[in-house]
Amino acid sequence: MTEFTNGYKELDHCRVCKNTDLTTYLDLGNMPLVNSYVTADDDEKPCDRYPLAINYCPECSMSQLSIVVDPSIMFKNYFYRSSISQTFVNHCAEYAENSARRFSFRESDLVVDIASNDGACLREFKKQGVKVLGVDPAENLAKIAIESGVPTVAKFWNADTAKQLLADHGKAKMITAMNVFAHVDDLDSFLTGVNTLLDDDGVFAIECPYMFNFMTNTEFDTTYHEHLSYFLLKPIKHLVERHGFEVFDVMTMNIHGGSIRVYVKKKTSKAWDICYQNIDKLLLMEEETGFHKLNTYMHFSEAVKNIKEDMVNLIRSLKAEGKKIAAYGASAKGNILSNYCGLGKSDIDYIIDDTPEKQGYLAPGHHIPIVAFEQLKKDPPDFLILLAWNFSHELMNKTSAYQGEGGKYIIPIPQVKIVPE
Numbered sequence: 001m002t003e004f005t006n007g008y009k010e011l012d013h014c015r016v017c018k019n020t021d022l023t024t025y026l027d028l029g030n031m032p033l034v035n036s037y038v039t040a041d042d043d044e045k046p047c048d049r050y051p052l053a054i055n056y057c058p059e060c061s062m063s064q065l066s067i068v069v070d071p072s073i074m075f076k077n078y079f080y081r082s083s084i085s086q087t088f089v090n091h092c093a094e095y096a097e098n099s100a101r102r103f104s105f106r107e108s109d110l111v112v113d114i115a116s117n118d119g120a121c122l123r124e125f126k127k128q129g130v131k132v133l134g135v136d137p138a139e140n141l142a143k144i145a146i147e148s149g150v151p152t153v154a155k156f157w158n159a160d161t162a163k164q165l166l167a168d169h170g171k172a173k174m175i176t177a178m179n180v181f182a183h184v185d186d187l188d189s190f191l192t193g194v195n196t197l198l199d200d201d202g203v204f205a206i207e208c209p210y211m212f213n214f215m216t217n218t219e220f221d222t223t224y225h226e227h228l229s230y231f232l233l234k235p236i237k238h239l240v241e242r243h244g245f246e247v248f249d250v251m252t253m254n255i256h257g258g259s260i261r262v263y264v265k266k267k268t269s270k271a272w273d274i275c276y277q278n279i280d281k282l283l284l285m286e287e288e289t290g291f292h293k294l295n296t297y298m299h300f301s302e303a304v305k306n307i308k309e310d311m312v313n314l315i316r317s318l319k320a321e322g323k324k325i326a327a328y329g330a331s332a333k334g335n336i337l338s339n340y341c342g343l344g345k346s347d348i349d350y351i352i353d354d355t356p357e358k359q360g361y362l363a364p365g366h367h368i369p370i371v372a373f374e375q376l377k378k379d380p381p382d383f384l385i386l387l388a389w390n391f392s393h394e395l396m397n398k399t400s401a402y403q404g405e406g407g408k409y410i411i412p413i414p415q416v417k418i419v420p421e
């Protein structure tokens with residue numbers, strides 16, 4: 001077992017191809033864990049911070065954090081429940097219907113979801129008439145899933161868990177991994193497990209944030225300690241091939257600010273045709289956009305620094321004019337953006353968040369109070385920073401009364417701007 005010193009370990013090699021010659025291109029400094037919400041009683045306690053930087057591997061074009069925080073610290077407080085978002089539920093319903101059609105599901109088939117959260121995705125697969133099984137380490141979420149009719153095992157996914165599941169449930173026709181792949185340190189054990197449990201003609205589908213959107217929209221605020229890897233298709237292909245798999249199709253999607261879904265089969269399987277056209281097109285696009293060159297990443301890093309500078313200058317000048325500022329969205333990305341820009345209680349009076357579990361807490365790092373939506377009417381600011389900028393349109397519609405009374409917005413990404421100007 002690897003030792004964690006001071007709560008983390010350094011990553012001295014690429015998790016995909018094992019190359020040790022890595023270059024840091026983005027360094028956000030020492031940052032708090034994005035889910036470490038604080039009670040008012042603990043306001044004076046210093047919060048734990050860990051280095052947050054991304055390294056590039058020139059061999060396989062993989063981007064990955066320079067450290068791994070001890071998972072027992074990182075996943076202590078987990079607020080996110082997948083079925084809360086209707087967009088996500090709709091996404092899963094479409095995914096399940098599409099998979100049932102494309103892979104000709106039968107009643108006896110088993111679909112396993114890795115990091116199944118509260119069972120939201122598998123509830124949709126169950127509607128397609130297959131057997132389902134969830135795997136998730138969070139016992140509270142596994143319990144919710146089981147109560148909703150989705151059998152779930154409360155364990156971390158790895159090679160040993162897969163062996164146990166094989167003995168108890170037999171092989172899986174399909175294994176899905178949605179928004180977990182980027183959070184896994186030991187991808188070798190993860191894929192060994194998939195190899196064990198997957199039927200010889202089974203389908204393994206990975207869904208994770210896509211590096212393309214991260215780079216082109218300067219979405220640096222999706223860099224946080226849980227998010228260990230930042231994937232292109234190229235490193236995923238390299239990785240699965242090393243484990244005896246083969247990519248047979250790929251698609252990009254708009255969910256979560258831009259994601260990629262990669263369909264994988266065992267190399268020996270002849271059950272599914274390989275869609276070379278889709279795969280080659282994306283690989284070529286990645287190459288032509290410059291994603292295989294370090295220089296591109298250095299430019300990205302400059303753009304991130306510019307956003308910070310513009311943000312800090314704007315907030316300081318508004319405060320000098322005596323303006324009142326609040327923010328919307330105490331999500332992971334909101335917490336990263338505000339902390340990286342060094343904003344604090346003297347800059348932002350409060351952060352609105354629609355998740356009831358977060359209200360009443362202080363946001364990680366700067367300890368700005370998190371409040372319910374009603375605060376906007378009770379105590380309206382002159383400017384509202386849309387930290388959840390990816391929902392700008394939705395948030396502006398929701399706060400049209402605020403805007404009607406002359407309230408303005410600050411949208412930080414991809415470029416800092418005031419709306420209306």
Ligand SMILES: [Zn+2]
Nearest residue numbers: 014017057060
């Ligand atoms: Zn590599």
